[in-house]
Amino acid sequence: MSSSTPSRRRTGSIVAGLSLAVLAIAACAPSTATNSTGSGTDEAAYAEPVIDSDFDLAALTAAAQKEGSVTVYDSTGDIKKVADAFQKKYGIKTNGTKSDVGDTLEKMTREAQAKNVTIDLTLYEDGPSLVGQLLPQKTVYSWIPADLADQIDEAGRNPLMVLSKANVWIYNPKVFPNGCPVDNLWDLTSPDWKGKVTMQDPLGKPNIVEWFNQMGSSYDDALRTAYKAETGKDLSTTESSAAKEWVKQLAKNQPVLTTSDDDVSAAVASPNQTEPRIGLVSIAKFRDIEGKKYQMKVCDTLKPYVGYQYPKYGAIATGTKHPNAAKLFLRFVLTEEGISPEMGSGGISSSKAVAPSKNNPPGLTDWPNQLMTFDSSKLLTDYRDAQSMQDFWRLNHH
């Protein structure tokens, strides 16, 4: 510690005074909040997707090649392979980065505010925050390549959907040679499975929260029927939906939560694993059967559904410095060649021209009947309800 000066006390008060003055000056500086205001208070409206009327693929390719590079963020590591394929085909330097949707949202928003955009486009899994934040704030826009527009169903157009993937419940066939040990979603909330259900932390994975909400809005009857099948009684609950009751019971059943579903698949299916467990993972994890000798199978007997489909959207940063390369990339992932690296373990492209993947994991054969589907028209409601559902989970899990 240094020695004191005769005017210590005086300096102290000066510091206080000056700091106050600075505080006062800086307080006049606008907060980030005001700068980011897009629309008003009512409905967070978002623009229709853009379809260029004078679309010309050759011109777009040339312009894209002139721009020289493109950066895309996605929540799966497979994006690297897509990026490599794109780079090989067009000679445009392509950077594909795996990033959680939360990080992508934060970074794209900040970059747009700073007008220093490095992420040119994103393949984005979180519909609610896409229509609730990124689109209305004009951080990104939705664009559909005119030559492929006919191939895309109305339901997948606003915002533009690129691909449907699935999260499914899995088990370890070495531990359970006679098939999946549970046949009803309500089993997972029973004492038998206390502490044995493994999934990603819903607080860090928006699509799980969205799934809870969509279950509440679209699958109430299915859950009640399943409950009756399981217990022989009608479900009586004080919660507003059967889904909420199920979520509450699951949260209280001490599920093992992880930061990534790699940890879920490792906990269920890694080679030296002998514990009885059930886990919720993305079907992308089935590549580990070959890569890491994992033992895993879709829990195909589970009622009412073995998992859920979640859409992945494509959106281009409004302030991108490589607008044409971004468009070309987005068009690329709507073709078979572009999207197949992400369909290595299943998936359905939004384009009817691309055949559904033949690499579905063992046990997952019939997507429409085995999986719940998200309703795109409820995205805004999901956005509004996301926080209360998170809170609901937190309160019950604690």
Place this chain on the structure above:
Amino acid sequence: MVITDSRPAPPPPAPAAPPASRLRRWRYRLSIARHEPTLVIGFVLTLLLLYLVIAPLVAVLSDAFRVQFGDEPKTGQPAGGWTGYYLWRVFRSQISSILFWQPLVNTLMVAVGVTVLALLLGGVSAFLLTRTDIAGRKWLSTALVVPYMLPSWTFALAWLALFKNDRSGGQVGILEARGINTPDWLAYGAVPIIICLGVHYFPFVLLLFGNALRRLDSQLEDSARVLGAGRRTVLGRITLPLMLPSLSSSVLLVFGRVLGTFGTPYILGLPVDFNLLSTSLFSSVKNHEPGITAVLATVIVVIGVAVVVADARLLREQRRFVTVGSKGAMSRMISLGRWRRPAGLVAAGVFVVGVVVPVLTLALSTVTTTPGVFRGDNFTLKYWLAADLPGAPGFPHGILRGTELFHAAWNSLRIVGLAAVICGLTGLLIGYVVVRADGSRIAGLLRQVSFLPYLVPGIAFAAAFLSLFAVRRGPVPALYGSVTLLVIVLAVTHLPYASRSGISAMTQLGREPEEAAQVTGAGWLTRIRRVVVPIQRGSLVTGIVLPFISGIKELSIVIMLTTTGTQLLTTLSVNLIDYAYDQMANAVVLVIALVAFLATYLTQRLTRTSLASGLGG
């Protein structure tokens, strides 16, 4: 007797001002300022620091009271309007106990635990190293500082690699894999966090406390003994009071650091839902809740400020006395006799636990496919060297292949190096101004402002900088995503180390050499370049190396600010954890530790300075 009043001699009387008009007086001052620009520099530095430190905090504070985009329905107000919603949500709502109160209790508990552990380890080892003839003393005094050079979450990763049980998913740790069950309380939560952070921060105490002990003249204790005081009285009335400043300093420095630490609690807390304020803050950033982030950041800053104010109060009385240990000082060694070796072994044991075990555990994990299985076919070098790693699309080759690691290392060296150099030079300049203009208001203000960043935990600082520099503010362009922002943030947050070292070094340099140069006609710049900097080379190096070590393993601050193209070693390692490529993440951590260690070792060798001289004071 050597207790003296250390207040500096009053500054030489200013030349009597001519009894003339104000105008002439100002002209006179102006001409002085040209030759002696200390005050001007001080003024500029102070303004700059106030802007860089206070403005971000104000920006974050205002976010706490304004409706953020997307929250309109919840608050019933348009975006940008004033609201108390975030305060309500953090402090009073149904989930406030999860968001805030429980993390607050946990934070205090962990901070106290870590401080006690660090004091215990650091205090004992400082005593052994400075006052006894413990075996291997010289070697130990270097070795025991090494834990501080490892990134703090190294210990957390190593802990998991050893103790992880099936509570958290993923692969289990080595013990569990060998059939030894590790209970939850031992594998996750408060206990491991306290141990890991305690082991990381004890060198802090060792350095501060050791320095003070070394300077303490044992004649003081002898005099007391001669006058008839018993051992206990000597300890209670002489030794402890004299050690109090360094004791409270180290307590509060450690306490303050723990507040803002994010990596370790994040890794060890999640499986059992054990949140600290810093992890709660981080998850609100991840959930894109700027309002909540702002409130939590503010709370952390307030606690940090309270801690330092408490420190200043406690020291106010103590500061008037320093022990002058130059001529008559005598340090009496306690001979340990036959306990020399055992004591050395115990201290070496601390080194083993704090450095060897974590580093070896991590190193071992990088060469095994399935953790904890030690069979021939399970050992592999593929995570380091393989040209192609199937099943790892995010990083499809060993970390020594491809450009990613080298790119990140180069970024780290470049960005942190630049920030450290800026830090060192600014620190010296601050020292110059504070000492030369001693007694002036600017000097006092600058001294305090340059220490301000220490009050703000790293993660709160990052949130604040994000708020402020994400958009253009007047003449300051939007800096988000630029290397400049990273350099500025790192320089500002590590300035306290450098300015401390600068001030204490300048105090020891009289005016005479400079005056001699002035007489021969040297201008101010020449004096600085040819006289001050060469003399202060040692402290300048410390002022650069300390921020460098601390910056190269910095995670809390940079994790929110890096974008594509500015990947650093630390963020690369965390990304690899996100991909669940544990082996490769651990390998990167080892590389970081190696870089930090080499940097320190080389500078100590080349300049014959030591870390200790920089941290003390």
